[in-house]
Amino acid sequence: MSEILAPAGSFEALTAAVRSGADAVYFGTGNFNARRNAENFSGNSLKEAVDYCHLHGVKCHVTLNTLVSDREMNEFTETVKRTCECNADALILQDLAAAKIVREICPDIEMHASTQMSTGTLEGLKLLKKLGFKRAVLPRELSKKEIRYLAENSPIDLEVFVHGALCMCVSGQCLMSAVLGSRSGNRGLCAQPCRLPFGAENGTGHDLSLKDLSLIEELRELSDMGIVSFKIEGRMKRPEYVSAAVTACRESLDGSYSAQRKEELKALFSRQGFTRGYYDNMPGREMFGTRDKENVTSATKELLNKYSLIFAKETADRQADFRFTARLWESPVLKAECGDVTAEVKSDFVCEKAINKKLDADAVSVQLGKCGGTAFRAGKIRCDIEDGISVPLSVINSLRRETIENLSAEIIKRDRVIKDFIPEAKPDREHTKNELYLVFYKPGNMPADIKADKIFLPLGAQTDGSFGAFIPRGIFFNSREILTALENSPSEYVLCNTPDAVALALETGKKITAGPFMNIFNSISLAEYEKLGINEAVLSYELTAKEISMLSSPLKRGAVIYGRTPLMLTRNCPVRNGKTCAECKKHGVITDRLGIEFPVICGNGFSEILNSRPTYMLDRADEIKNTDFDMLVFTDESKTEIQRIINSYYSKEKPVGEFTRGLFTRGVE
DSSP, X not given: OOEEEEEOSSXXXXXXXXXXXXXXXXXXXXXXXXXXXXXXXXXXHHHHHHHHHHHXXXXXXXXXXXXXXXXXXXXXXXXXXHHHHTTOSEEEEOOHHHHHHHHHHOTTSEEEEOGGGOOOSHHHHHHHHHTTOSEEEOOTTOOHHHHHHHHHHOSSEEEEEEEEOOOSSOTTOOOHHHHHHSOOGGGTOOOOGGGSOEEOTTSOSBTTOBOEEEOGGGHXXXXXXXXXXXXXXXXXXXXXXXXXHHHHHHHHHHTOOOHHHHHHHHHHSOSSSEEOTTTTTOOSGGGBOOOOHHHXXXXXXXXXHHHHHHTSSOOOOEEEEEEEEEOTTSOOEEEEEETTEEEEEEOSOOOEEOSSSOOOHHHHHHHHTOOTTSSEEEEEEEEEEOTTEEOOHHHHHHHHHHHHHHHHHHHHOOOOOOOOOOOOOOOOOOOOOOEEEEEESOGXXXXXXXXXXXXEEETTOOSSTTSEEEOOSOOGGGHHHHHHHHHHOOOSEEEEOSHHHHHHHHHHTOEEEEOGGXXXXXXXXXXXXXXXXXXXXXXXXXXXXXXXXXXXXXXXXXXXXXXXOEEEEESSOSGGGTSOHHHHTTXXXXXXXXXXXXXXXXETTEEEEEOSSOEEOGGGGGGSOSOSEEEEEESSOOHHHHHHHHHHHXXXXXXXXXXXXXXXXXXXX
16 A cells, blocks of 8 residues: 655644654654755654654654765764664665665665655666665656656655645756755755746746646556655645645545545645646646745635644554453553553552442443543453452553553664764875866867867767767656667767666766766765766766865766856756747747846757856866866857867966856855
């Protein structure tokens, strides 16, 4: 049976999820989760949350799905140990360093690959299994057909988002918040700039803001496909929203989801309604929406009260069977059973002869049935009472309370081996940064007779083995076509930006350059990718020059020091809201509220939104120490511009025109 997985950004939201019928909850702890601005859980509240859920038969998935820097590694390690000691059922991860640490500290805890890992192909899922993951959260952009194929063939369990916010960008591939305001989505602090006005010509005016996803009506179909978990987005949402979404999912699985319930969900939170465009393979203008005044005020007090009443009182999710034994001149004993868990308590009181009213089974049953305020309800009650004895009701009540406490403790108890994490001492390589790598989105704009150590062209554009190939970031639907193209390519080496691409390249035996969207952020990740078979790596766009210089690994590495940074990768082109593809010719723009234009380029069924100005560090490349190569990425520049920029690299010329230093100096939070 597929599980309903609910968000819990606070303890109140957690109790709302549990009492409304969730099978599992997910929540963050500390500074290493993708919703750092939620209330989250730490210290005693983390253990309290896990214990409460386990007592009610609900699993706990803890999100540690952000990129971790070298300076944070000790804190992260302690967070993992504390979370495992609290007996969480699974950890949701993005960073390969995190996976390495979790495997060593607590090998028996499940690792789930966050949607931030951008894995949406069968080849990528097989790679995740090799890395030790038990489950993957699929990208929201997949169609029903694509989900079905993966569910039928995946070697690991699959989880699908079925309700909640829908990002414009493929998760794990977004730099918009980081580049525009240093608040990184990969670090749990996305400021959601995509919800601001960004307009395409003749578009909606909010052409980066999608409606919320809702596939609640399709849960039975998804369950039949083999999806094991239905995920509700919303760790920043109010408890009433969580309760309503869980209730709706439960009704959908029971076959009783109604139009009224859907309208109530819209009223509690939506952006001009819901969409299922990706699932139906119908992306387009209909998918876009914003939070207008009507959406904000639609959650009436009456509606909020309706759902708050659902989770106002404790739910008795577990049945406890009792056996009460009382003998004259002996202490009474109460034994409780819940499944295969038992607890037994012996009172200090000694049974006496009754002077007035003697104790009987009916009186005992009434007291043992008073389990209100706990996770238990009384089931079978058996009494073995010697005739003619007396036991005060207060003693029976005390026995019931203590037995239930002990039974609860037995249920939540779990023996788990927790080890220390001992980092592998690997010496850094000697760096002689004297290599130049070039990437051309448009091979026709490549100047003649240029000198570079490696040149990457789009897969399929290589005329001989002297050129490397870069695999598209968006693959989902055509991984086998890309695999065939790789096998037929004369290229010796390939540039990969997702685990999907890496998996395909590994199948062909090509040499692999891990691209900047592999989000390699620390020394342990560098070491893990080297073990996987990566030959060299381009470091994350989000590292500062100082952070890059502090990394240590034998793996050859470099950084992108020129180019329009891709801010988003999207499967729903924003420019199509106002133009056809024929009119756009794969190169459009969107404009923000200040009139700043951001280029949009398309290919392979995806669109990339580029920064409004290029990152330029050609004159300051020497500040980026401990690297082996510099990479320049050319997207929409003309042949003349490209030649000028390459010349500037060698001469270390100051920038001309509008430019940015990217995140090399200011970094991200």
